[in-house]
Amino acid sequence: xxxxxxxxxxxxxxxxxxxxxxIGLVTYALRGNINLFFPPAEVAAGxxxxxxxxxxxxMVAEGSVRRSEDSLLVRFDLTDFQASVPVEYxxxxxxxxxxxxxxxxxxxxxxxxxxEATEVxxxxxxxxxxxxxxxxxxxxxxDHKGNKQ
Amino acid sequence: MIPEVGHFxxxxxxxxxxxxxxxxxxxxxxxxAVMMGLAPGLAIGLLVFVTISxxxxxxxxxxxxxxxxxxxxxxxxxxxxxxxxxxxxxxxxGSLLLWGLILCLWISAVALFSGxxxxxxxxxxxxxxxxxxxxxxxxxxxxxxxxxxxxxxxPADGSDLNPLLxxxxxxxxxxxxxxxxVGFSVAFAFAIAALxxxxxxxxxxxxxxxxxxxxxxxxxxxxxxxxxWAYYELGWGGWWFxxxxxxxxxxxxxxxxxxxxxxxxxxxxxxxxxxxxLLAIFAxxxxxxxxxxxxxxxxxxxxxxxxxxxxxxFILVFLAIVVGGSLxxxxxxxxxxxxxxxxxxxxxxxxxxxxxxxxxxSTLTVLFGTLFxxxxxxxxxGKYSVGPPYFNAVFVPLMAITAPVMGLGPISRWKGDSVGxxxxxxAVPAVVALLCGITLPLLGREYNLWVALAATLAAWLTLxxxxxxxxxxxxxxxxxxxxxxxxxxYWGMFIAHLGFAACVIGIVATSQYSIEHDLKMRPGxxxxxxxxxxxxxxxxxxxGPNFLADEARITVSRNGERVAALAPQKRRYLASGxxxxxxxxxxxxxxxxxxxxxEPIGEEGAWAIRLHYKPMVRWMWLGAILMAIxxxxxxxxxxxxxxxxxxxxxxxxxxxxxxx
Amino acid sequence: xxxxLKLFLPLILFAVLALFLFRGLELDPRELPSALIDRPLPEFxxxxxxxxxxxxxxxxxxxxxxxxxxxxxxxxCRVEHPYLQQLADLGVRIYGVNYKDEDDAARRWLDExxxxxxxxxxxxxxxLGLDLGVYGAPETYLVDAGGIVRYRHVGVVDxxxxxxxxxPLYRQFSEEVRSR
Numbered sequence: 001x002x003x004x005x006x007x008x009x010x011x012x013x014x015x016x017x018x019x020x021x022x023i024g025l026v027t028y029a030l031r032g033n034i035n036l037f038f039p040p041a042e043v044a045a046g047x048x049x050x051x052x053x054x055x056x057x058x059m060v061a062e063g064s065v066r067r068s069e070d071s072l073l074v075r076f077d078l079t080d081f082q083a084s085v086p087v088e089y090x091x092x093x094x095x096x097x098x099x100x101x102x103x104x105x106x107x108x109x110x111x112x113x114x115x116e117a118t119e120v121x122x123x124x125x126x127x128x129x130x131x132x133x134x135x136x137x138x139x140x141x142x143d144h145k146g147n148k149q
Numbered sequence: 150m151i152p153e154v155g156h157f158x159x160x161x162x163x164x165x166x167x168x169x170x171x172x173x174x175x176x177x178x179x180x181x182a183v184m185m186g187l188a189p190g191l192a193i194g195l196l197v198f199v200t201i202s203x204x205x206x207x208x209x210x211x212x213x214x215x216x217x218x219x220x221x222x223x224x225x226x227x228x229x230x231x232x233x234x235x236x237x238x239x240x241x242x243g244s245l246l247l248w249g250l251i252l253c254l255w256i257s258a259v260a261l262f263s264g265x266x267x268x269x270x271x272x273x274x275x276x277x278x279x280x281x282x283x284x285x286x287x288x289x290x291x292x293x294x295x296x297x298x299x300x301x302x303x304p305a306d307g308s309d310l311n312p313l314l315x316x317x318x319x320x321x322x323x324x325x326x327x328x329x330x331v332g333f334s335v336a337f338a339f340a341i342a343a344l345x346x347x348x349x350x351x352x353x354x355x356x357x358x359x360x361x362x363x364x365x366x367x368x369x370x371x372x373x374x375x376x377x378w379a380y381y382e383l384g385w386g387g388w389w390f391x392x393x394x395x396x397x398x399x400x401x402x403x404x405x406x407x408x409x410x411x412x413x414x415x416x417x418x419x420x421x422x423x424x425x426x427l428l429a430i431f432a433x434x435x436x437x438x439x440x441x442x443x444x445x446x447x448x449x450x451x452x453x454x455x456x457x458x459x460x461x462x463f464i465l466v467f468l469a470i471v472v473g474g475s476l477x478x479x480x481x482x483x484x485x486x487x488x489x490x491x492x493x494x495x496x497x498x499x500x501x502x503x504x505x506x507x508x509x510x511s512t513l514t515v516l517f518g519t520l521f522x523x524x525x526x527x528x529x530x531g532k533y534s535v536g537p538p539y540f541n542a543v544f545v546p547l548m549a550i551t552a553p554v555m556g557l558g559p560i561s562r563w564k565g566d567s568v569g570x571x572x573x574x575x576a577v578p579a580v581v582a583l584l585c586g587i588t589l590p591l592l593g594r595e596y597n598l599w600v601a602l603a604a605t606l607a608a609w610l611t612l613x614x615x616x617x618x619x620x621x622x623x624x625x626x627x628x629x630x631x632x633x634x635x636x637x638x639y640w641g642m643f644i645a646h647l648g649f650a651a652c653v654i655g656i657v658a659t660s661q662y663s664i665e666h667d668l669k670m671r672p673g674x675x676x677x678x679x680x681x682x683x684x685x686x687x688x689x690x691x692x693g694p695n696f697l698a699d700e701a702r703i704t705v706s707r708n709g710e711r712v713a714a715l716a717p718q719k720r721r722y723l724a725s726g727x728x729x730x731x732x733x734x735x736x737x738x739x740x741x742x743x744x745x746x747x748e749p750i751g752e753e754g755a756w757a758i759r760l761h762y763k764p765m766v767r768w769m770w771l772g773a774i775l776m777a778i779x780x781x782x783x784x785x786x787x788x789x790x791x792x793x794x795x796x797x798x799x800x801x802x803x804x805x806x807x808x809x
Numbered sequence: 810x811x812x813x814l815k816l817f818l819p820l821i822l823f824a825v826l827a828l829f830l831f832r833g834l835e836l837d838p839r840e841l842p843s844a845l846i847d848r849p850l851p852e853f854x855x856x857x858x859x860x861x862x863x864x865x866x867x868x869x870x871x872x873x874x875x876x877x878x879x880x881x882x883x884x885x886c887r888v889e890h891p892y893l894q895q896l897a898d899l900g901v902r903i904y905g906v907n908y909k910d911e912d913d914a915a916r917r918w919l920d921e922x923x924x925x926x927x928x929x930x931x932x933x934x935x936x937l938g939l940d941l942g943v944y945g946a947p948e949t950y951l952v953d954a955g956g957i958v959r960y961r962h963v964g965v966v967d968x969x970x971x972x973x974x975x976x977p978l979y980r981q982f983s984e985e986v987r988s989r
Contacts, residue, residue, distance in 0.1 A: 010494065015506065022510045022547075026517060029542035030535070034521070037532035055534060062909075062935070067750060072667050072757050091667050092385070092747030092757050095728045106534075218969075299968050308888050427819060434823075441830065461834045469827050476820035483816050520829065527832035726887070 035106060043109070044083030050109040056085050057104035065099055078105060078115075089117040096122035152217050155205025156296035159246075162198040162253075163286040165191055169256075169279030173272035177345075185272035189260035192275055195282065196257040203250045206295055210237050216303035219243055219295050225309040225724045227695035235320040236310040241444060241460075242295035244323060248440075249285050251327045255335055256282065259360070266356060273342035274335075281334050284467045292460045309724035312696070318378035326371030326398055330436040332364020333401060336408065337433035340426045341475055344482045349426060354416035357429065359784040361412060362641070365405045366780025372398050373773035384730030384745040386665065386761045388769070391540040396519045397439030400512050404432040407508035409780075410501050418563060420498060423483040424505070430479060434472040435512070441468055442519070493565035500558045507551050514543045552606040552653065556582075556613035559642065560620070574620070578612035593764070594662050594679070603657035607650040614646055637785040645779025648772040655768025664762040667747065670701075671755045679762035681742060682706050688754050696720040698731070701746055701756060705735065712742070717758075719746045740764045850876075850956050851940035858907050858929035859916050869928065870956035873982045874902035875975070877926070877966070878938065878948040880910040881918045886947045889965040890922050896971065897925030901979065905929035908938050951975060953982040 035053040048054050056078055064077035064084075072091055076099075077084040087105045097103060097120060107117035169191040176184025206219075210233045215221040223243070224236045238244040256278045263271055289295065313319075339357040343349050375395065380388040389395065408428040415425045441464040492498040518535045525533045560574055586605025590596050621639075625631030666678055670685045677683075686702045698718040705712045713735035720729045732745040740762060747757030850866055857864045869876075877893060879886040897903055905926035907915045912931060919929075932938055941950065941958075951960040960978050962970060 018506060019510065022514065022543075025543050025546060026514055029539045030518075030521070034533045034535050034539065037534070069751055070669065072669060072747070072750075092745075092759055095384075095730055106536075222967075304891065423816070430819075465827070465830055465834060468830075472823055473820065473827070476823055480813075480816040480820050520826075523833045524829050527829050 037104075040078055040080045040085045041083045043085045043113075043115075048109055050111065050113075053106065053108055054115075055104055055106040056087070056115055057102065058084070060097070060099050060101055060103050062099050078103065085115055086113070087115045087117050087120075089120050091120075093120055094122040098122070151205050151212075152209050152214065152296040152298065155202045155209070156294070158198045158201040158205065159286065159290060159296070162195055162202060162249075163283065163290060165195040165198060166279050166282040166286055169195060170276055170283055172276075173279075174276040177269055177272045177276070180269075182268060185268050188272045188275040191279070192253075192256045192260035195279075196253040199246075199250050199253045199286070203246055206243060206246060207234060207237055209296075210234060213307070215305070215307050216298050216300055217295075218297045218299050221299055221304050221307045223307065223310050225307040225695065227724060228310060228315070229694055231317075231320060232310060232315050236314070238323045239310050239314040239319070242289070242293045242297075244327075245285070245289045245293055246295050247324065248327050248331065249282065249289055251324065251331045252278070252282050252285060252334065255331055259335055259338075263356070270339075270342055270346065270353075270356070273345055274338045277338035277341045278334055281338075281471065284471065288460075288463050288467065292463050306724070309695070309722060309727075312720065312722045312725070312727050312729040313382060315695075316378060316382050318374055318382070322371060322374040322378055325367050325374060329364050329366075329368025329371050329405075330398070330401060330439065332360065332367055333405060333408075333429075333433040333436050335360040335364065336412075336429045337475070340429035341478065344426060344475075344478050347482060349415075349422040349484060351416050351419050354412050354425065355789065358409070358412050358416060359786070359789045361405065361409050361429075362780045362783045365402070365409055366777040366784075368398065368402050368405060369773050369777040369780060372402060373770050373777070376773075377770050380766070381732055381734055384732045385759065386663075386732070386743050386745070386763065388659075388766065389537075391518070391537045393519050394439075394443050396515050397442050400515050400519075401432050401435040401439060403508050403512040403515065404428060404435050407505045407512070408432050410504050410508075414498055414501050418492070418498060420492065421502070421505075423479075426479060426483060428505070428509075430472070430475045431509075431512075434468075434475075435516075437464070437468050437471060440464060492563075495561075495566045495568055495571075497558065497561040497563050497566070500554055500561055503554050504551065504558070507547055507554075511544060511547045514547070515540065518543070548653075549602070549606070552610060552649075555646065555649070556606075556609040559614055559646065560617040574616060575613060578609060578616050581612055582606075582609035593658070594664075597661045599657055599661050603653050607654045610646060610650040610653075614643055618643065636787070638783045638788075641779040641781075641783030641786075643779070644782060645776045648775025648777075648779060650772070651768045651775060652772030655765050655770070655772055658765040659763050659769065662764045663766075666760045668758060668760070669750050669755055670758045676760060678760050679740075680707055681712065681762065683744070683760055685758070688756070691718065693720065695724065696722045696729075699746070699749075699756075701744075701758065703733070703744055703758075705742055715742070715744045717744045717746045719748075736767065738765075738767060741766050846958060846961065848958060850950075850952050850958055851937065853930070853937045853940070855937060856931045858905070858912060858931040859919075860928075864928060864930050866956065869904050869930070870952065871954060872902060873951070873953050873979060873986065874904055874927070875966075875979070876904050876906055876950040876952055878906045878908045878941070878943050878950075880908045881914040887922075889947050889967070890925075892965075892967055892971070893925040894923045896966075902927055906937060906941075906943075907931050908943065909933065909935045949975070951978050951982070954986040 035055050037055045037057065038048045040056060040058045042048060043054075043056055048056075058078040058080040061077040061079045061084055064075075066075045067073070074089050074093060075086065076089075077086055079085075087107075089105065089107075101122060104121045105115055105117040106119045106121075107115050110116050169188065172184050172191070173188040176182070176187070206217075208214075209217045209220050210224055211230060213220070213224065213226045213233070215224075219240055219242045220236075223240045224233050228236065236243075238247045256275060259278065260271075260275060263274075266274075336357045339353060339360070343353040372395075375398065376388045379390065380386065408425065408431075411421050411425045411428050414421050441461065444460055444464060518539050521535050522533050525531060556578070557571060557575070561571070582605050585608035586601045589604040589608075590600040593600055618635075621635060622628050622631035625634055664679050666676070668676060670676065672685050672687050674685045675682055682705065684704050684706070686704055689700045689702060691698045691700045698720040700716050700718045703715045703717070705715060715733035715735060717733040718731040720731055721727070722729065730745050730747075732743055734744075735742040741764075743759075743761035743763055745759040745761075747759060749756050850870060852866050854863050854865045856862070875896075877889075879889070893903060903925055905928070907929050909932065912933075915929070915931070919926075930937060935943070941948075947965060949962045949966050950958050951962075953959050959982060960975070962975065964970075966975065
């Protein structure tokens with residue numbers, strides 16, 4: 001084979017092999033590491049798979065936050081005003097976490113239907129609500145019309 | 150009055166930018182030297198007016214002119230002066246003006262320091278950059294005017310700068326980051342000018358190289374500061390979150406890294422021309438895409454500015470024009486014929502090609518992960534989020550295969566080398582690196598294979614560099630002369646590669662050996678972490694200039710000796726009422742001790758406290774600083790300055806090939 | 810000419826990406842819908858803050874007005890308050906819904922910062938808030954003369970919100986009354 005041709009062939013081979021390896025890696029990494037968002041109503045309806053990493057977002061129900069006396073365990077309910085999902089989290093909550101505020105918890109549902117959260121995010125400021133939370137609230141029948149002017 | 154002056158200066162700036170886009174381009178088309186000659190003057194004028202505009206806004210901030218809307222919503226009379234100043238870019242409108250100012254700085258720098266460029270090329274380059282300035286200045290004026298007034302009824306006081314942004318790191322982080330982002334516009338403009346002129350040659354590569362390296366160095370510093378800020382300010386000890394906004398700055402960096410390596414091949418060997426042009430377009434496009442993502446609200450992020458769909462639309466259209474236009478130009482004008490020059494598979498070229506492929510693939514995987522939620526949402530497949538595990542799973546292997554190749558790079562020869570020579574040169578470094586890899590983790594808390602791997606790779610990189618340096622010094626008559634004969638280009642590469650090695654060590658050691666403990670502590674409680682004894686001495690109330698805080702006073706001792714006194718705070722800012730965690734850190738070259746307060750728990754005086762032991766975390770940032778120093782150093786290479794414009798560009802290519 | 814065509818590949822990829830980005834812009838999720846848009850304000854009977862009377866839906870409807878949900882525990886409300894005062898001084902009709910608050914604290918707040926409200930509905934239990942679908946404070950509802958909720962704003966009402974959104978609606982519904 002002509003040396004330039006051969007070089008080209010090798011180059012193409014290398015690129016093909018390398019990109020398939022990369023694509024394989026991406027697919028593998030995506031499979032285990034993305035998590036789907038569920039509104040509380042869908043969790044309550046049993047649509048969220050137990051044991052899989054998921055995220056649930058809604059408002060932290062008023063009066064639902066209970067802290068343990070001797071550890072950092074916190075329990076609270078996330079609600080979209082249709083249904084609520086109990087959440088357990090052990091650790092330090094973000095500064096902006098509060099009752100009546102939007103929050104997103106990610107973790108896995110256990111057999112009791114409690115979301116064992118590994119991460120809790122609070123809404124960022126008074127003008128901002130995580131889009132998933134807004135969406136979940138919208139889906140929960142709280143709108144019958146959009147309010148775009 | 151002053152804000153109106155600023156507004157007016159910005160309008161004049163936009164007009165000058167329009168002239169800068171049109172006149173030199175027209176001149177270049179007509180080969181009219183007078184019109185082309187206007188470009189540098191217009192560039193300086195543009196800088197002057199945008200600077201006036203920026204200064205006016207700065208004055209409005211410093212004088213607490215709350216009738217100006219951005220001042221009212223982002224500053225406060227209680228704020229210390231330097232935060233009043235930095236509040237200017239802590240918001241969308243002001244940061245966009247900063248973007249514009251920095252773009253004008255780069256334009257003027259090109260106009261001033263490119264005396265050796267042929268007028269035709271300079272006119273084209275400045276015209277392209279002028280076009281980018283038109284885009285950004287009109288974005289600023291038409292969708293996010295920073296000088297908008299609240300009249301009548303200006304508030305008596307402003308609603309304060311977000312406390313997270315009240316921090317020294319954040320004073321310089323955005324300017325450095327923008328210096329990097331915007332700096333890639335120079336490489337972009339050179340690439341477009343070369344495509345327009347139909348001349349992609351070694352001289353084009355040599356002209357763009359120093360600009361690209363400096364922009365890349367700024368971007369490295371900017372990213373490093375961002376990471377450092379997140380570490381000490383967000384209060385949970387994380388230093389990289391793969392957040393869309395972080396990715397927005399990281400992707401241009403990755404593409405820029407590929408670009409500067411590819412440029413070296415194009416300069417020295419005249420190879421990979423269309424590839425290099427594509428990378429230059431790609432790097433700047435990613436900067437623009439990052440701007441789009443941060444400011445349009447399509448992706449959510451902790452850093453996101455308040456968003457507005459109209460703004461998103463504007464940038465999307467701008468993005469489509471710039472990127473679409475340049476890729477069309479590329480498709481039409483890039484040389485389709487592969488160059489005749491060949492190189493062996495065992496050669497520096499192929500190693501650099503490997504680097505390019507790896508960095509490009511890394512960029513694309515990060516881009517994919519960042520946009521995945523948006524794509525799924527757009528297709529109606531559900532609301533997904535892609536977290537750090539994805540990015541780590543993809544990114545770590547990619548970087549792990551770069552490092553072995555990177556160790557071979559510096560010592561390899563252009564055109565063709567031999568495996569035999571690699572073996573004889575690098576056998577000793579390879580063995581020593583392996584030994585380092587096996588032994589170094591013994592110093593750690595426990596034996597860890599990841600650390601062993603990182604230590605091997607870092608040692609391999611460092612030793613390979615040292616071997617190469619030794620070869621070069623040995624070849625000279627005396628070691629001193631040998632050292633002096635090495636060019637800034639070489640030193641830049643040397644330092645930057647060392648920085649990469651330090652980064653690898655820091656990242657792996659801190660992710661593998663960190664200990665984190667969240668617990669409830671009362672005054673008087675003790676806790677031992679990694680051999681350090683943390684004692685919660687007392688709780689105090691503290692008053693800052695614009696906040697009240699609960700402060701936990703914690704002393705740290707080791708083997709009975711006092712190591713540090715730490716005072717993390719939980720602050721409540723007076724103007725906004727926002728609560729913020731202020732971590733306390735005892736820094737060290739080999740370990741950081743990090744304490745943050747969570748929330749008060751139950752009975753009097755007990756708090757949730759977060760204790761961290763973070764080994765070698767500083768190495769990562771020191772590494773990034775070394776990389777930046779390397780990038781700056783290369784720009785001082787004489788060959789970028791001394792060379793007069795040759796009559797025939799072809800001659801340069803030949804000369805460069807011979808010299809390389 | 811396949812070699813040339815290959816060079817168009819980046820352009821095509823970008824075009825696809827741009828389409829997704831464009832779609833992404835439309836998906837802007839930040840606007841919060843309300844259950845009550847174009848529906849009547851819910852019935853209620855709650856005490857008036859600082860007064861010894863009950864307020865009902867009939868007491869507060871009949872003219873276009875803003876209903877501002879506020880509380881002393883809400884920091885943003887403090888930010889918003891001076892602007893509401895300005896609006897009230899301009900003659901804008903504003904009712905307050907004092908949401909899950911203590912009467913004493915609320916009265917002190919009004920004494921200190923001024924009272925822009927025609928009257929305040931003391932919603933201690935948040936029952937009216939629940940009917941309205943309040944997420945948090947502050948929120949502001951625009952209710953027309955027929956007692957129909959026409960618009961809901963989540964967050965602070967400031968100059969921009971008023972001028973760009975609320976004022977045009979306020980005018981429009983006021984004029985409808987007059988033309989009737």
